Amino acid sequence: MNQLRLAWRLLKRDWHVGELRILLSALIIAVASMTSISLFTHRIDLAMNDQSGRFLGADLLLTSPRAIASAITDHAAQLRLNISRGMAFSSVTVANEQFQLAHIKAVDTHYPLRGSVKISRVLYGEDIELDHGPAVGEVWPTARLLQQLQLKPGDTIELGEASFTVTAVLKHDPGQASSGMSIAPRLMMHIDDIEKTGIIQPGSRVSYQQLFAGDYQRRQQFEQWLTPRLNATEKLIGGRQGSPALNSAISKAEQYLSLASMLSVMLAGIAIAMAANRYSLRHFDQTALMRSMGATQGQLVQLYIYQLLYLGTLAGLLGCLLGYLAQQGIILLLADLLPPELPPASYLPLITGFISGQVTLFGFSLPAILRLKSVSPLRVLRRDLTPLPASAITIYGLALASLVAIMWWQSKNIMLTLIVLAGTLLSVLMLGIVSSLLMYISRHLVRRFTGPWRSGMQQLIRHRKANQLQMLAFGLSLMVLLTVLLLRIDLLNRWQAQLPEQAPNHFVINIQPYQVAGVSDFLKQQEISTEGLYPMVRGRITEINHQPVTDIDHAQEDEALKRELNLSWTSAIQTNNKLVAGRWWQPEDEGQYLISLEQGLAQRLGVDLFDEISFQIAEQKLTAQVISLRSVQWDSFQPNFFVIFPPASIDSFPGSFITSFYLPQQHKHKINKLLKQYPGLTVIEIDAVMEQVKAILTQVTLTVEYVMLFVLFAGLMVLLAAIQTSMDERIHTAVIMRTLGAQSAYLKKTQLVEFCMLGLFSGLLAAAGTELIAYGLYRQVFDFEFSLHIWLWLLGPAASMAIILFTGWLSTRRISHHPPAQVLNA
């Protein structure tokens, strides 16, 4: 208890002089940045789930081939969830003596619960956003249906036994993705009109839909309640299941944000280590004195550990508070872009931030602080007796271990953690070697300079070790900043480039083999370019290694086993597919029952290379051996397949072809032309889904830029800490030089030269380190080609020099105000 009190008193006393303020500030910023990023990403993550919920027009969608039990809606109502009732089915629409199969979606007055419906009052008119569907007696067909039926808004359309007025053109249905890939053009109507059409009879194929929306916790509660009560035909679709393409985009965004979070942890660690080292160095005398007064080593260790605990708790609490406020600030700033009501964050990021703060503090400061334990009491007589620094293994080992622990904990991705760390370690190693080399060169060049240049470079060389350490810190923080910048510019560009303006927005299916040549010619004539036409045979997986899939516990619930899959065959691997195991077809494989399986499906089914999978195709069963696994870029909007056969193996089975292409809005009429020529084809419009994916990407880009501001801020703290570390010595040197007659201008120039060189060297090293990290990330995580970035090598040193010069000038401008006598007498 006494020790605790004494530790607190000593801490308070130290506070007056301010040396602890750096440590505390660094730690507060560390915790604040970790907490805010973690809170923000957590809430954005929740919001993204919400946003993806807009693909359903709700947070949750329950579909069933039969009317949904009222008990379910009653329970949702009890939980005060918003509820909307809908139906989806296919039916023939009639107008101008033309018939057209349409996908009908009937909605109630509450639809949509999330997102908005977009219509226009005339064909290809301006978008109007609405928060409701059509009124009773009205229908909203899509442009394609109107064209096919030669209708315009204001006309009448027949549906079963009733007729309705077309009051708008449906442009975007927020729940589009929920209806699955609907084949026919769409039409939206009011659910109360269904009865008078007389379309729905017992045995009709209808998807009854119940939509739910509400705050995160109630939704969770409802989901937990409902899931075990669902029967085999009922399906509950949460946000993410709404669209596999969207799911992949969100996963990438999360990877990116967690990377930014990791980088900020690393920066914070550097700042804390530097501050702790300064704290330790400044306490040699106090420790020696206390030892001469009879304090034991144990007592001192206890005292310093208590001090760290006080600091950690204080900084942890303040950091959490600041992090929370900062995160609220960002959300306020982004109010226009974020969903109106972000789900509340749980306490977890706060607890994670607090604990990570303590781990960072102890991991990075303990070796420096424990060094105080070995201060000799004889130092009171002989100031030259300095305790040996802790062994490199202890210092770096502990820091590294805590860094890995925090980064892994925060990112939940060991691969990403290890790559970032390996990049950092490699660059630290490289930094050490190269900075020694740069110092060596400077030492030989210094003689060629005169005046402040010479003096500045001499300063750089004289404090070689300290400056190399600073270079390491500057270089590392800059490397982190450049990495984030590189990712923002390069990675997001590449990522968005995967969804270029002209990404396919239409799928055409049901192309019969005899129509392939004709359809190809048609598309060519109309100047519509495609990636090609892919054959498709529908088949169901029945056995894995001769064991019926219904007997395989881990696999039987997989969606892919509950339905027929589109099986395809190609001679060459598709451009957006990548072979991850096994080998691609050789000419002799043609006609063999061999397959290439998508790796995700393979993992879920527990299938490995050379396993055998049996398919039921039409009336026939065949067994094929897996000889390769592929990764598939599902968000490329190209036709993609779980299972691919070699040519000439399954082409005798009845099948059809699929293709996808880009078609701008004003050329939609070409689809009608195509359908007129080939009435059996089915066209799927996915441009609306694409628009939503793009909107999400934009939001993510903005989020990431804000997260980068935090990393930048943390980086600047490292710079300040590094300059602060050398401040006493700088003041001392300046005072001595002034005592010897140096002018202020000379001293300033000397400082500028030193900071300039420090900036240049750090910048060069940072650029190199960034390239290393980028290489690792591109190759291992993001699956991109790597090439050197010239702009990094220009921007790195330039930015580094500018930042260090500015920060250096800001921190050292008061040096010339110190009266020499005061400093020399101290």
Next chain:
Amino acid sequence: MNSPSDIIISAQQIARQVPALDKSGARKAIDNNLHILNGVDLEIKSGETVAILGASGSGKSTLLGLLAGLDLANSGNITLAGVQLNELDEDGRAEIRSRHVGFVFQSFQLLPNLTALENVMLPLELKADATAEAQANSFLHRVGLGERLYHYPRQLSGGEQQRVAIARAFVSRPAIVFADEPTGNLDQETGRQIIELLLEINQELQTTLVIVTHDEQLAAQCQRRLLLENGRIRENTK
């Protein structure tokens, strides 16, 4: 209180050597040692004032460090307050210092971030003495700094800083105070005042005072004078 006849410090045949350095500063071979102390014998009685004199580099401060238990001799025995120092580990020696020893240094060794009062409180706080503040306050008044309690060392003159250091050395009422060149950083007049104060308080508290100095004036005021020469000690009675 100890009686004057009690031996509070005794040293027998103590030797201290350090590896000699060559021109480049690198350590030479083990057998090429620099012998700082070479068979020092001495006894100091409780309550005595003893000056250890010697030229610069004669090993005065090394001897003080050994006698105070701040360092260990390469050979020989030192007994402080009845305890053999070379039989104790560092924590054991710290315990002895805590109970029996106070220090005054040439460079004052005040902690710059602590006020005068806090500096004086420190040794008592380490012993968890609940009356630390009151005692420190009283001692600072005693050394004439009653008005300077809350000043930081940088706000005090050299003489005042040394007064704070004296208060700190005596506040825990040690049996023995070691002073290492206590006037070395002060002008003659201030030095004289500091010596007077030191001896006065020493007299009041009946403390044993061991002063390392090359100041003949200061040494002349001590009961015994020991001269350190060529690593050995020679008695110079007044």
